[in-house]
Amino acid sequence: MARKLQVAVSGLGRMGARHARHFLERTPRAELVAAFDPNPAAIAWAKQHLEPYGVKLYTDFDEMLKHPGLEAVVVAGITTEHASQSISAIQAGKHVLCEKPLSTSVEISQKVLDAANLKPHLKVLCGFSRRFDASYRNAWERMDAGGIGRPAIIRSQTCDKYRDDNYFVEYAAHSGGIFVDANIHDIDLAFWFFGQDSVVKSVVATGINARYAGMAKHGDVDNGVAIVEFWGGKIAYFYSSRMMMAGQTDTTEIIGTHGKLTINANPANDLVEMHEPTGIRREITETYYDRFEQAFVRESNEFTECVLDGKKLPFKLSGAVQAVKIGSALRESLQTGKKIDFDENGAQIVDERARL
Amino acid sequence: MARKLQVAVSGLGRMGARHARHFLERTPRAELVAAFDPNPAAIAWAKQHLEPYGVKLYTDFDEMLKHPGLEAVVVAGITTEHASQSISAIQAGKHVLCEKPLSTSVEISQKVLDAANLKPHLKVLCGFSRRFDASYRNAWERMDAGGIGRPAIIRSQTCDKYRDDNYFVEYAAHSGGIFVDANIHDIDLAFWFFGQDSVVKSVVATGINARYAGMAKHGDVDNGVAIVEFWGGKIAYFYSSRMMMAGQTDTTEIIGTHGKLTINANPANDLVEMHEPTGIRREITETYYDRFEQAFVRESNEFTECVLDGKKLPFKLSGAVQAVKIGSALRESLQTGKKIDFDENGAQIVDERARL
Amino acid sequence: MARKLQVAVSGLGRMGARHARHFLERTPRAELVAAFDPNPAAIAWAKQHLEPYGVKLYTDFDEMLKHPGLEAVVVAGITTEHASQSISAIQAGKHVLCEKPLSTSVEISQKVLDAANLKPHLKVLCGFSRRFDASYRNAWERMDAGGIGRPAIIRSQTCDKYRDDNYFVEYAAHSGGIFVDANIHDIDLAFWFFGQDSVVKSVVATGINARYAGMAKHGDVDNGVAIVEFWGGKIAYFYSSRMMMAGQTDTTEIIGTHGKLTINANPANDLVEMHEPTGIRREITETYYDRFEQAFVRESNEFTECVLDGKKLPFKLSGAVQAVKIGSALRESLQTGKKIDFDENGAQIVDERARL
Amino acid sequence: MARKLQVAVSGLGRMGARHARHFLERTPRAELVAAFDPNPAAIAWAKQHLEPYGVKLYTDFDEMLKHPGLEAVVVAGITTEHASQSISAIQAGKHVLCEKPLSTSVEISQKVLDAANLKPHLKVLCGFSRRFDASYRNAWERMDAGGIGRPAIIRSQTCDKYRDDNYFVEYAAHSGGIFVDANIHDIDLAFWFFGQDSVVKSVVATGINARYAGMAKHGDVDNGVAIVEFWGGKIAYFYSSRMMMAGQTDTTEIIGTHGKLTINANPANDLVEMHEPTGIRREITETYYDRFEQAFVRESNEFTECVLDGKKLPFKLSGAVQAVKIGSALRESLQTGKKIDFDENGAQIVDERARL
Incomplete structure (x- = not known):
């Protein structure tokens, strides 16, 4: 049986919840295995819509990074956390799909790029949905x-x-x-x-x-x-x-x-x-x-495909900076x-x- | 000075009044010289909008046909008069632009065609505006x-x-x-x-x-x-x-x-x-x-041009039958x-x- | 873990192959467990695109009907087989989603309806995609x-x-x-x-x-x-x-x-x-x-939902007749x-x- | 018979020739009485298209201004002459419709406005066609x-x-x-x-x-x-x-x-x-x-109407500056x-x- 990419989503707000469902239901080659949100309301939603399908829920981001077999993280929480979570995930050896922008600061955005450059085998993508x-x-x-x-x-x-x-x-x-x-x-x-x-x-x-x-x-x-x-x-x-x-x-x-x-x-x-x-x-x-709903779904699928098949991402992270x-x-x-x-x-x- | 076609309009109802204005104001090579309507309200309108520009008004169609120098008649009154007025005008040697339909009866429509066929030098056009x-x-x-x-x-x-x-x-x-x-x-x-x-x-x-x-x-x-x-x-x-x-x-x-x-x-x-x-x-x-306003104006101008320059009409009267x-x-x-x-x-x- | 509808697809031609992929990849609450086609070329395609994901392949329709746990059949092969396969599936107690038309014959179409009427607990749907x-x-x-x-x-x-x-x-x-x-x-x-x-x-x-x-x-x-x-x-x-x-x-x-x-x-x-x-x-x-691609996908999902949740189908089979x-x-x-x-x-x- | 505004057009290049025809053929309340162009080719065109309809041709702008009964001038020649001709015409007591821009220079444009302000009874319009x-x-x-x-x-x-x-x-x-x-x-x-x-x-x-x-x-x-x-x-x-x-x-x-x-x-x-x-x-x-053809025709007609009926122009000349x-x-x-x-x-x- 074909193997599926083991994915976690960080942040289950409006857009994060959508990413979670895209990976759960509309990305055949991926398996949503974990999700993180510090917010009890988000966790309540996830207990109903994600947990029944085998998704493990976390309220601590670093704990989630340790989820067994986890390969990739979708960073989709509040903008101020985009950079730090992406850097943590990269440093933990995870592929990353980060919602735009990496940060509202050029300097902080650059730090994500620097971290990614140190791990060239990882796929790190900034989610400019129109590209898809x-x-x-x-x-x-x-x-x-x-x-x-x-x-x-x-x-x-x-x-x-x-x-x-x-x-x-x-x-x-x-x-x-x-x-x-x-x-x-x-x-x-x-x-x-x-x-x-x-x-x-x-x-x-x-x-x-x-x-x-x-x-x-x-x-x-x-x-x-x-x-x-x-x-x-x-x-x-x-x-x-x-x-x-x-x-x-x-x-x-x-x-x-x-x-x-x-x-x-x-x-x-x-x-x-x-x-x-x-x-x-x-x-x-x-x-x-x-x-852009269809573009977001294609984003999930192409990110998954790039990781699983070792393909080049459709565009470079440096552009996000x-x-x-x-x-x-x-x-x-x-x-x-x-x-x-x-x-x-x-x-x-x-x-x-x-x-x- | 270039000569202008001497035109009369029969019927000054909604569409007839428009034809009158088209010939008066928007057909440079024609001159509206006469207009007929049996209806006092229409004549009252014409006294205000046509007469000041030199248009002679008639309440008797046959009298209008005798207007000195008249060359062409636009038949634009009620449908039941289309055929008889067109035939009278043809027989009086006038070119005719008749609003559609010639008649709601095939037989009567055919009579207009027959009359026109007897005077092949006259231009007799049925006003299918979309053609223009x-x-x-x-x-x-x-x-x-x-x-x-x-x-x-x-x-x-x-x-x-x-x-x-x-x-x-x-x-x-x-x-x-x-x-x-x-x-x-x-x-x-x-x-x-x-x-x-x-x-x-x-x-x-x-x-x-x-x-x-x-x-x-x-x-x-x-x-x-x-x-x-x-x-x-x-x-x-x-x-x-x-x-x-x-x-x-x-x-x-x-x-x-x-x-x-x-x-x-x-x-x-x-x-x-x-x-x-x-x-x-x-x-x-x-x-x-x-x-179709612009088409009606083009109709007036092309009808005028066909008569003045002896050109073929853009389509045959037989089609109207x-x-x-x-x-x-x-x-x-x-x-x-x-x-x-x-x-x-x-x-x-x-x-x-x-x-x- | 939420249970998924066990589905088979009959016919892996152009449209059947699409149905198979819709159920495999884009119908989260369904699981494609079996597929039938008598044609070796179709089976070869299926060995590559379906079998690796756990789909059992059959070259005998009746055998496929006996697939353990099978609940629903999508009839998507040649039109001349629509009715007989649908009837067989109904008689075997399977829910049916049949491509249009049931048959090109009114009488044969009626037989499918008759069969369905005998098993009112089964969902039998004719796939008029525009309805979705x-x-x-x-x-x-x-x-x-x-x-x-x-x-x-x-x-x-x-x-x-x-x-x-x-x-x-x-x-x-x-x-x-x-x-x-x-x-x-x-x-x-x-x-x-x-x-x-x-x-x-x-x-x-x-x-x-x-x-x-x-x-x-x-x-x-x-x-x-x-x-x-x-x-x-x-x-x-x-x-x-x-x-x-x-x-x-x-x-x-x-x-x-x-x-x-x-x-x-x-x-x-x-x-x-x-x-x-x-x-x-x-x-x-x-x-x-x-x-109509999105409509076909919605069709798969709603058919699945109607079966799993015991909902009424969005329209009656009699309309297909x-x-x-x-x-x-x-x-x-x-x-x-x-x-x-x-x-x-x-x-x-x-x-x-x-x-x- | 209703009186018609006596109009001259200055400049018979591409746009000037159009203005001439608009006043000749499509402005019922105006009469094109004169036209000026220093260019022999333009005059040759005018001999064919304007003179037969009673338009007097001039190769000297100031001569044209003296045309008996002339009331209004359309300034439509080269941009560098817009201002000086407009000013001359205003000083000669003519209403003016000047093509845009009055001048490419703010100072010179202002001079036209100053001239117009000295003759408040004259209608001076800059031809911003989109306004029509x-x-x-x-x-x-x-x-x-x-x-x-x-x-x-x-x-x-x-x-x-x-x-x-x-x-x-x-x-x-x-x-x-x-x-x-x-x-x-x-x-x-x-x-x-x-x-x-x-x-x-x-x-x-x-x-x-x-x-x-x-x-x-x-x-x-x-x-x-x-x-x-x-x-x-x-x-x-x-x-x-x-x-x-x-x-x-x-x-x-x-x-x-x-x-x-x-x-x-x-x-x-x-x-x-x-x-x-x-x-x-x-x-x-x-x-x-x-x-914008229809807008240009409406411009001619409304300018004519404003002069004949003493109406306010639809917008002020100062805007052109x-x-x-x-x-x-x-x-x-x-x-x-x-x-x-x-x-x-x-x-x-x-x-x-x-x-x-």
Whole structure:
């Protein structure tokens, strides 16, 4: 009988619980053997939904790492634990699939990369889910085959459906800000489509609080706009928002010298259209997960396959550090109101006059 | 100074008034010189909107025909007058643009054709507006250029927006029924795309009164479905309705052996889309005129050009008789519940047993 | 540990192999324990893809039925075996999920129903996959909630992508004809949306061989059009084709007195659009499975859930017999060129004169 | 007989010739009486297309201004003459419809405004064609009615179809650069939707030459991205390009606190869609004029109506100066690589350190 990867999930919050179910039910070559969460409510949920299927539950992360036969850990708890848990797991010899971002800090993100580099036989993946989405992959392959000439401009946005409650304000306290939290996906896409070795030339960002005034106290905005230039004549520009009325609206355009590809320019929840007295209407996906569920499942399966079959991961961990670097620079630009320039090695150019 | 065609419009009801304005304001090579309507309300409107621009008003059709220098007449009044006015105008030596249908009766339609055939130097056009629509023409040219192989199946529908009043019921008293009144456009399209010499092989129709029960007393339905077979392996199928909620929904598919063309598969009023809590929405055109306004204007201009420059009309008058013939057969099938077959010359095959 | 339904799959051809994988990999509460196929090539495939995961392979159907602990059988082999295998499985006390159609014969389909009725504790499901599709369900729920008033007209089509080989001609030898094979889905939808107790009033069908002349020798067509009237003022009209160039194009419209729902009016393969010198383009799904993969997976899961939890199946087996009855009548109409009428009990009205 | 506005057109190049025809043929209340162009080729065209309809031709602009009875001048020649001709015409007591931009220089644009302010009884309009487009107006009215809450973010782009020749490079010599030439429409939209009294807070722009390297010698780019902040928490961001493969792609999004409106998010040339082996395709408009033809015609008619009936123009001339101011600042930002800040009165904040 074919052997299955022995996997544990750390963190059983909203996204962690989904990862747990993906490995339990929708990743045929993996076996979910353990799960960790310090939160009693999460454990209660797990007793009902995971334990009956043979999953051992832990309230101590380090104990879970010692679970017999454990091979891989999915780090999916709160962002502030991503880096430390990933490093512990790596040091314990486990393969790691860590939710994005590794950290909201460039330095801490780098430490995860350093730890991984010391264990080159381990697979360490940062979960940029769009990398596993069928549409983004289709677009990338078309671009890679020359279908749009040389890619030159990327427009990409990550826009959440509004919420009537205080969620986004509270979330802003720890999210790292809208550019690190939301546009990090778009930044990662820029590296994917422009090439992982692209070197940033400048960043500039601005934003407003149009609907959730409370975000200001966390130095965050509910709508952000940014431009990132890369050396070699490439530009990415981004938009992020927390107040879309219709639903999650994540759209990307890849504009090349000889064509353009769009991904999700026309969002839809399914294939139903309604003809009503007010016109023709369709609904769109509410949340990020509604949009990317299949991508998350493919992520689980491909991570499993890479470990079991010794295959290369589809993208490098170093990109996750680069993305945080850009996201952090955008946050700095938002807060200072200054454009930030970088030299051809990607080192930030400090305006000497600013020190006067 | 370039000479302009001297035109009169007969009938200043809803559609006639539009024709009058098209010739007055949007047909540079024509001059609207006269207009007729027996109705005082229409004349009152014309005194305000036509007379100030030099249009002579008449309440007697035959008097109008004697207007000095008159060259062409647009017959746009009530359907029951279409044929007699067209014949009078032809006999008076005028070019004629007659609104569809020539008549709801095949025999009477044929009389218009006979009159026109006696005056071959006159241009006599039945106003099938879709023939002048940019999208239908684009589709036809693509088909004609071989873009879809051999056309084999046509699906076409003429579907009106619902109305809360009794309009459709009253209208049914004289419209000739939904297949003659509404689907006649689709029947004409079938002849256009399959070829004007196509020979009908069978027709069958059915229908219901889903919303306007009162139509039954006129032998009419508010939703009709029909199949028309042509000899040589071609099928057209039609739908018509009086109860579309979103607006006028006239859609056509031309299916060939090697491709398909759709016209108005995604109706829209303009280029605006609304993102709302209920999803993404657009409005669509409310009426036939909203959808085909530009086609009506092109009709006026091309009719004028054909007369002034002695060009061939874009399609033959005989097609208008053929279309009424099919429409009438569909009405008969609706009322008898029988499929009607035709021989290879297009003559109706009478079921001898039915006479027993 | 939660118990899993013990399932076998009969027939490992294209669709059977998919069912096997769905139960093996994507139906967490089921365990694929056995599979049957008389064909060595299929068994060779199964040795590689099923046996390593503990699936016992059989080349004798009756032997497979004796597999220890077997609870349910998926009948997914050739159509001519559907009925006999289903009956055998039922008589052996197994739950059955049978691919559509039960049979191309009404009488034989009825025998499956009779067998099932004798074992009311067994779950016997005919696999109308669209019943499990998220979009069709969304539409049905909206209709059921009154969103379009009373449903009155259904337009539905099942249109396959063309093939350059002789597949469709060979397939026609045993498929039961395009109305039984393809439009059976649309017929089933009519019963679903109009109500399972709808009574047919008339059927009429026609068709052509536009591209695959060889189908004529099997009495089949490559393009079919049909109208089915139901008592109570409801009409369904259908189209089926084997020559769509762009891909699988299965579209449905549900038209009510106060609104319309469309399902897949704008087919798409994914969320990518290409801007090219020739315009804006998107690809669409190639095959029925590409379109309905998620529905098939949900079918496996819900069938499993109904058995394990003793729930009612989402629809009755009797509908599968009704659908074959209508499909067969359409085939008869196609072949005779006659419209067929039914009385208010759904009994075919024989034209006495035809017997003269 | 109703009197008609006596109009002259200055400049019979591509756009001027269109304006001439619009006033000749599609503006019922106006009469084109004169036209000016210094270019013999243009005059030759006019002898054929305008003179036969009674239009007097001039090769001297000042002579044309003396045309008996002349009331209004359309200034549609080369951009460098817009301002001086407009001023001359105003001083001669003529109403003016001037093509955009008044000038590529803020100072010169201001002189036109000053001249107009001295003759408040004259109608002086800068031809921002999108202001007359049905879709933009529909969107504006919905926003104005509160349909999207408070507008907060505008995304807008003006993107031309690529050309294989050297046109764009030559054009860049005098166009004022892509932000003044192309995005000026988007800037004007920002003022329209955010309010004409919006005060700029900062601008930043960047760009590349992805396809037409020759533009660099004119200090211009073939792809530009820009962000414009306004005081009061409003942001507009822009894209412009000269290399769209599919056609003219001018898209705008108006994002409010409670909804979003898009204009032309799904460009199309007409209502035809093509189903082909490569998928489903539609063509889009090739040029700016293809997209906005109806808007230009409405512009002619409304300008005429405002003069004849003494109505207020739909928007103020001062906005045209504001738009050039923003466009010029974007050009400066592009060239210096610096973000430019403005105080709450809209005065540019000069970085004192930069003067060191």
